[in-house]
Amino acid sequence: MVRPSTEQPCSIARSLEVVGARWTLLILREAFSGKTRFAEFREALGIAPDVLSERLSTLVEYGVLSKEPYQEPGTRARYSYHLTEAGRELWVVLGALQQWGDDHLPRPEGPTIERRSRNTHLPLRVGFVDPKGKEVDLDDVQMLRTAAYPTTT
Amino acid sequence: MVRPSTEQPCSIARSLEVVGARWTLLILREAFSGKTRFAEFREALGIAPDVLSERLSTLVEYGVLSKEPYQEPGTRARYSYHLTEAGRELWVVLGALQQWGDDHLPRPEGPTIERRSRNTHLPLRVGFVDPKGKEVDLDDVQMLRTAAYPTTT
Numbered sequence: 257m258v259r260p261s262t263e264q265p266c267s268i269a270r271s272l273e274v275v276g277a278r279w280t281l282l283i284l285r286e287a288f289s290g291k292t293r294f295a296e297f298r299e300a301l302g303i304a305p306d307v308l309s310e311r312l313s314t315l316v317e318y319g320v321l322s323k324e325p326y327q328e329p330g331t332r333a334r335y336s337y338h339l340t341e342a343g344r345e346l347w348v349v350l351g352a353l354q355q356w357g358d359d360h361l362p363r364p365e366g367p368t369i370e371r372r373s374r375n376t377h378l379p380l381r382v383g384f385v386d387p388k389g390k391e392v393d394l395d396d397v398q399m400l401r402t403a404a405y406p407t408t409t
Numbered sequence: 410m411v412r413p414s415t416e417q418p419c420s421i422a423r424s425l426e427v428v429g430a431r432w433t434l435l436i437l438r439e440a441f442s443g444k445t446r447f448a449e450f451r452e453a454l455g456i457a458p459d460v461l462s463e464r465l466s467t468l469v470e471y472g473v474l475s476k477e478p479y480q481e482p483g484t485r486a487r488y489s490y491h492l493t494e495a496g497r498e499l500w501v502v503l504g505a506l507q508q509w510g511d512d513h514l515p516r517p518e519g520p521t522i523e524r525r526s527r528n529t530h531l532p533l534r535v536g537f538v539d540p541k542g543k544e545v546d547l548d549d550v551q552m553l554r555t556a557a558y559p560t561t562t
Contacts, residue, residue, distance in 0.1 A: 348505045
């Protein structure tokens with residue numbers, strides 16, 4: 257398999273090659289909620305074992321999850337899956353999807369999960385921030401092409 | 410079609426029912442770069458027309474894009490597709506995916522797109538912010554289950 261980083265100039269497209277397949281972001285949601293074992297992911301999601309296995313392999317290959325052996329008495333050795341630092345940074349992606357769903361596809365019961373600061377207990381949103389850690393309004397955000405932007409010939 | 414908002418308690422899952430299909434986030438990337446017409450999306454992405462048509466319909470159905478008729482002299486009436494306010498708020502999701510790809514799947518040429526403030530020209534990141542607009546470190550973020558969280562019986 258060719259690593260997507262060599263293929264796609266667009267970093268959105270590269271990210272989607274790792275996390276864009278059906279189920280992958282839901283597998284990561286479960287990883288963030290503390291699940292580590294194949295059977296736990298399978299039970300939480302009702303996902304076919306071959307699909308789960310393929311998705312976990314991709315996430316390990318790209319360094320989103322690390323795979324560690326474990327063994328319970330009287331059983332064969334198995335693997336558990338743990339978010340790496342790179343994986344943990346996908347929290348921003350999941351938080352952004354969660355926020356959009358809560359804002360634009362709300363349910364009468366309200367959100368099932370709240371994002372809060374551990375320190376201040378204030379509710380948190382996902383947004384654009386400048387290097388001083390100050391939020392910037394969506395109207396103030398611009399996307400600029402760099403010299404690395406592909407030119408059509 | 411049942412609207413996912415009635416089906417999935419998890420807002421991440423609901424968002425993915427709207428934007429999680431293959432191609433959809435790349436179609437939105439093109440919409441953010443100013444494309445509005447079927448032929449423009451098709452040419453930019455090399456996507457099969459029937460897939461593009463289905464994805465655009467879903468985005469219109471969920472209020473991410475609005476569909477507006479236009480007609481050029483001597484041709485039949487066609488539709489163009491425009492980001493709604495709800496659609497525009499998906500910029501946070503795309504920005505988060507872009508940032509993760511730039512951070513964790515970098516290319517030697519560097520990023521093709523930079524996120525900057527229109528006002529200050531400072532580079533922007535996507536992150537968690539509190540109600541005062543102050544960035545909160547990933548280590549300080551917690552996800553808490555609310556009373557609406559589904560219980561297993």
